[in-house]
Amino acid sequence: MSNKTIALAVAAALLAGTAHAQGISGDVVKIGIMNGASGPYAAISGKGSVVAAQMAVEDFGGKVLGKPVQILSADHQNKPDIGSAVAREWIDREGVDMIADMDTSSVALAVQRLATDKGVLTINTGAGSTALTNEQCTPLGIHYAYDTYALAVGIADPVIRAGGDKWFYITADYAFGHSLEENASNVVKATGGKNVGAVRHPFPNNDFSSYLLQAQGSGANVIALANAGQDTTNTIKQAGEFGIGRGEQQLVGLLVFISEVKSLGLQTAQGLKFTDSWYWDMNDETREFTKRFMQRHNAAPTSDQAAVYSAVTQYLKAVEAAGTDQGKAVRAQLGKMTFNDMYHKNAKLRPDGRVVHDMYLMEVKSPKESKSEWDLVKVIDTIPAEKAFIPLSESKCPLVKKSS
Amino acid sequence: MDISFKAILIQGMLGLNNGAFYAMLSLGLAVIFGLLNIVNFAHGAFYMLGAFAALIGLTQLGGWIGMPDLQINFWWALLLAPLFVGLLGVLVDRTMLKRLAGLDHLYGLLLTFGIALVLQGLFTNYYNTAGTPYPGKPEMLDGVVNLGFMFFPKYRLFALVFSLLVCLLTWYLIERTKLGAILRAGTENPDLVQALGINVPLLITLTYGFGVGLAALAGVLAAPIYSVSPLMGAELIIVVFAVVVIGGMGSIMGAIVTGLGLGMIEGITKVVYPPASSTVVFIIMAIVLLVRPAGLFGRE
Missing domain, CATH: 3.40.50.2300 (Response regulator)
Structure with missing residues (x-):
């Protein structure tokens, strides 16, 4: 092999490397699960949501586009200032690509705004306020489960x-x-x-x-x-x-x-x-999920926790299809998809960020x-x-x- | 809704009920602060432990020790849970708090706060944070009594009278008996009391045990009203500290009177201007601190 071909090969490898880095920022997809893990809502979301997110990652194979997927979790103590501080640290320092759960509407509204400003997707499964997709809707904020x-x-x-x-x-x-x-x-x-x-x-x-x-x-x-x-x-x-x-x-x-x-x-x-x-006992799929969930957690999954599982799954699918974890591109991809898994049946994401489902x-x-x-x-x-x-x-x- | 005298009376009565809990909890805090000079931030956690001791004794303990028929009923729990938690308190004092004697308040505060977090974390791991119902409310306390101006649940009335009695007994014990006199002397000048041949460290340990026992007793009383939850104490403790500050740190009567009074004020606020009901205690605290920094019953 001549020096020239070696140089070309190295250049090609470098280019391939950089092309890949553009796809997945920091060579890892980081998903932050934020909820009131120590407050009055801890049984609804809390640790169970983190378990659900981890299960979703494992069921997906642990990797997307060949890069590992990592779950982070934090307790926002139902306080918007703490939630915002956590989100800021996650995004600026940890390079978190998506934040999910966020029960407690006051926190959810603050974090959704902040994350969108920084180009990061939020998939809210925990909070209920309709303001999330109305007066205070944002291009990257998704309201995934119920609302008030x-x-x-x-x-x-x-x-x-x-x-x-x-x-x-x-x-x-x-x-x-x-x-x-x-x-x-x-x-x-x-x-x-x-x-x-x-x-x-x-x-x-x-x-x-x-x-x-x-x-x-x-x-x-x-x-x-x-x-x-x-x-x-x-x-x-x-x-x-x-x-x-x-x-x-x-x-x-x-x-x-x-x-x-x-x-x-x-x-x-x-x-x-x-x-x-x-509800966990709706069909075989939900029961199968519940059985596996309860091997790791001391309670049956709530709808919020099931929604976290679904949100992480659909997010990873969208990252794969879009070929990147860049917020805007993944949001566009999610908008084209129909969600079908053990939580959603034929659910669709609207331009306002609302996912509509039964x-x-x-x-x-x-x-x-x-x-x-x-x-x-x-x-x-x-x-x-x-x-x-x-x-x-x-x-x-x-x-x-x-x-x- | 028009605010009639009757409505105020009803809310005052409900407030008095909460006030009795405040009184019993702040009483324990005041006793501990008075004698140990420790700001016991673990108090809420011991209150929670008391409720859990009652719950576990009734529903789980039998199964754990291989005697499925064993059920510690409510009345026994009223006696045993505070004893058990009090012993735990003695243990905490002997193994940890004792080492902080003579140091700045901050160390005791940090240590007890840490203990509270550990205890809450432990229980959060095993129990539903939405709360578990306590199924052991005695049947004779089911239903309501007619107080003339309202129907009041029998159990709440019992809890109110019972905690008032406990408060008064504690006050009597500390202010009117020889043991109490020694305790108070130990607060004023531990060295001198020790020189008189009294085992002050033992006295201190027992006081801590007694103080947290009171918290546990409040926990048992609270179990049939609220859901038993790992965080039940964390939510209450802040208000209780405000009560102690308003009453005057270390003042026994101050803690009782302020606890009851603030409960009533809070109750009445709930009907006059509900959004302020969670802040009214702190507004009063700020005013008291401005006007009488030592608290209403505290000594300058």
Whole structure:
């Protein structure tokens, strides 16, 4: 081999090397799972979400485009400033390519904005505020699982049809609670119900008796809980103590995960209806995932954790198809895809960042109906994707071009 | 909603109920600070341990030790859980806190804060952070009683009366008995008391055990009302510290009266202006610190 050919070969190898480096930044795909791992929502997301993300990476083969995939995790303590600081460090120093989970809307809104400014994709599975894909939508922010509108639509209709037409809200006093209360009131009004009042409690909170008694005296026949996690379980438990929700007034949980049902116990929670995006016992695929998940985690997966699995899987598929982990390119690729896995069926990503998919109305089983430890709820209705989310034509997202 | 006198009365009553918990927790803190000069940030974790001790004793302990029929009911838990957690406190003091004697407050604060994080982390690993229900509320305390102006759950009334009794007993023990006199003297001048032939280190260890035992007792009482969760103490401890600061660090009566009073003020705030209910305690704390830096009942 002449010197010339060697030189050419070296040059070619170098070029190939640089071409590859353009594909995957830092020669590794880093995915950050950020959630409130130590707060009232830890059972919904927390460590389980990290486990789900790791499973997704392993199921994908551990590598994408020949480069390793790494999962990072952090606790944002439900504080937007901490979440932002973590995101900044992840992106600037660690070279994180995508951030997922982000339960707690106030944190999610801050991180989504920050990540988009830095060209990094966020796939939100944990937070509920509709502002994420409306007033505060961003080009790289994706809202992957439920939102507060979907929750309200799913539950308001059946409750009002059954006669519960006067609603009072016990609301967690921050972005998520406000969004949930607003969406629910709108849906209730549109469905022919009446909103008679609301009381806002600090987040997180321990004693709900005071708010419950205010709700009791409000003249409402539905007490809607616009809170989540441990706040919801404590509200329901304490309502039981005061005998609220057993007579003419009924309690409606606007956001309930199976971790809360488990915490309340079937005896207390039976008959409770709520909207969710996924349940572990829906089909063979979900059961298979759950079986593997429970070998690594001490609880059945919540819909949030399942969504994290799906989000990481679809993200890696998009990186592979786009040939790069560059945020904009992957976002464009995701926009072209139809998501099908154990979490999503034929779900689509819209220009505003909203992923539209079916939602389900669930009912908590009675202790008699339950056959095993995690046999907690049954799916009683499906809310089709086109009805479950705010239609694109009504979106307040500036990224959506209005065809008027 | 119009705010009637009755509504205020109802909220005041609910607030008093929470205040009793504040009082019992801040009492333990005040006793510990008074005698050990330690800002016990692990107090919330011991409160959580008390609740878990009751829960585990009722639902799991039997299975663990091969006696599936063994169930420690609520009444026994009221006695045993504080004893057990108190012993744990004695252990913590003997193995760790003792080494910090004479050092700056900051060291004790950091150590106890660390202990709290470790304990919470441990329980987060094994238990649902959304909380686990405590199934052992005695049947005789089910239901409600008519107080004239409201229906009040029997259990809450019991918890209120019980914790008030415990608070008063503690106050009596420390302010009116010989043992208490020695304790107080030990606070003022440990060297002199030691010179009189009293084993001050032992006294200190037992006091720490007693203080965290009180926290555990509050935990057992709280278990049937709230979900038993690894983080139940972390959420409460900040308010309780504010109570101690307002009452005057180390003041026994101050801790009791302030705990009850602030619980009521907080309760009434929940109906007058709900968004402020979580901050009202801290606003009062700021004012008290400005006007009386030693606290309402503290000595300058």
